Amino acid sequence: MDALHEGWRQAVEAARGGAVYRALADAIAADIAAGRLAPGAALPPQRRLAWGLGVAIATVTRAYDELSARGLVTAEVGRGTRVGRRRRADDGVIAPREAARPRRRRETSAEAEDETALIDLSLAQPADPAAAAALSRTLAALAAAPQAAELLAYQPARGAARHRAAGAAWLGRAGWSPDPARVTVTAGAQHALVVALAAIAAPGEAVAVEGLANPSILAAARFRGIRLKPLPIDAEGADPAALDRLAAEDGRLRGAILSPSLHNPTGASMGPARRADLAHVIARRGLFLIEDDVHAPLAPPAALPAPVAALCPDQVLLVGSPSKVLGPGLRVGWLAAPAALDDRIAAALWASAWMAPPLGAEIVTRWIDDGTAETLATAARAANLRRRTLLDQRLPGLDLTLAPACAHAWIGLGPDRGHDRVWDPDRFAEAAEAAGVRVAPARAFTVPPVPVPAAARLSLAAAPDDAVFLKALDRLARLLDPRAAPSSLRPIA
Missing domain, CATH: 3.40.640.10 (Type I PLP-dependent aspartate aminotransferase-like (Major domain))
Structure with missing residues (x-):
């Protein structure tokens, strides 16, 4: 047993007769805080660690669950339990934010700008121009309404x-x-x-x-x-x-x-x-x-x-x-x-x-x-169904969503077509953004200690029109193409 695990063993021995699982969790947490366990580092398999420390497997399981509840580790399909990345104040928040666009060779035309602009499919929000037109009409009517002042009170x-x-x-x-x-x-x-x-x-x-x-x-x-x-x-x-x-x-x-x-x-x-x-x-x-x-x-x-x-x-x-x-x-x-x-x-x-x-x-x-609300709702439903059809055509077999009426698609990331490995959802989100599409990785939806699935969510509604949505799907299709270079795929082993 190396020096790192020896420290865990000492913590366990000192806690015999008490909350052994918490002592083990605290010892591992201390090593994470001190940088002795870096983000992404794998923790030992539970059975092996239990044998090495002389404790029950249930004790190690409970310690790992405690670390997961603290947000320090994640259990992911195909990867085991690993140290999580350091938390930020906005972790798990899916909201508009500024981001660097992919590097461009030249900035000489509006077409080039359009071709490289980031397409945000992380937010499940409608983008129907009819809503903006309805808003203009309603605001004009409100401006002339005698009760408008009441809205300021x-x-x-x-x-x-x-x-x-x-x-x-x-x-x-x-x-x-x-x-x-x-x-x-x-x-x-x-x-x-x-x-x-x-x-x-x-x-x-x-x-x-x-x-x-x-x-x-x-x-x-x-x-x-x-x-x-x-x-x-x-x-x-x-x-x-x-x-x-x-x-x-x-x-x-x-x-x-x-x-x-x-x-x-x-x-x-x-x-x-x-x-x-x-x-x-x-x-x-x-x-x-x-x-x-x-x-x-x-x-x-x-x-x-x-x-x-x-x-x-x-x-x-x-x-x-x-x-x-x-x-x-x-x-x-x-x-x-x-x-x-x-x-x-x-x-x-x-x-x-x-x-x-x-x-x-x-x-x-x-x-x-x-009736404006129902008219816009009807249009939103039709747009979501239409774009799900486009998704099935461009990315066949990836949509795991259980009902077609949703404004989003839950897509599976492994095993990829032609690969026997799965994507890490965080790496997929990073690679997708580098390719010009923002998605919501599975970690944002996962409640510890539930393992993070190899999946991501795409908004069907966020793109301003079908052409932009198709452009986003084409970028993702290239990213998921099994013929792409391994360095660009970045799947996990």
Whole structure:
């Protein structure tokens, strides 16, 4: 055993009779902090390390899980457990940012600029010119409206009555809609998530989530200091039986935050029976459910069952937003929640934003009332389906998405066509950006200690038109071409 492992053995021996796994995790963490274990370094296989230290395999497994929960190591398919890269403040955040463009040989024409411009497919956002035209018309109408000055004033804490009614209409589905009195207008879905988490859990308490989850959920939980407990997912999303077992094991579990409709990133949707099972677990265990319904408007009409909130409204906080079809810049969202949480929601709302911006809420309300919102939603659905067809043509066999209605595609990165190796998702994202396309790597969606899959998410909606989207796909196709030079492929062994 080398000097590094000898230090781990000494830590284990000193902790005999106590929390041996934590002592081992602390010793490894100290070596990572001191630079004795560099980012990317492989930790020993669990069985081999257990034998060398004279401990049970379960002890090493628990130590590795502890390191993963601290964000120090990652377990990845085909790579084992490795030291993670050093965390930045914006880790896991998928948002617009400046980036260097690929190096160009010459800068002599607009065509050359266009050919090398970075295409950002990391953000699931619509880019329909019709929305901009509708905004211009609505702003002109607002300028002439006698009540325009009211939009500059403080609003009721939970939003104006007509804005809440519009939110109830938007959240409704399959013959159900929430009582407008139970709806709060928020400054977007992310704000609604933070407010909802503040209402159901205190820092240090636990909330269950899908093992692959919306990065916005993960960011909100980190911000609130909430511990996340990953649940296994399948073709219908999270497993209610696993949530039931977790609630029985962890007395500090306050609830779950799940996406039963067009789950981000896999596209899974719960059927009626799975939703009923989930509602039963929530009710029986006395949990709260934060139901992320943001992607649901992208599904064709009548394609999805009613939200879980329709089955147990006294324990479900339903989060919705028009951002995936109308545009995220309006910063409008809604939170339909039980009356028992009114005081907590009001406190979180006042502390975080005081109120939602009334101008955006008024625009969205007018669009819902006059049919503009549904027209744009219909166009968004058609565009997503059309671009998924283009994706299948340019990158056949890579799309793993479980529902075609999503505004994004979850693509598999290994084994690549013609290769018996898999891509490291972070390296793929770096190589894709160097090739002129920004994607969202699987790490941004993965909840420790779940292994990071060899996958990435592409937005189908973000490109301004099909021609730009095809250009991005062609760049990715060249990157994934098995005939490309190994140095440009950069797969992992």
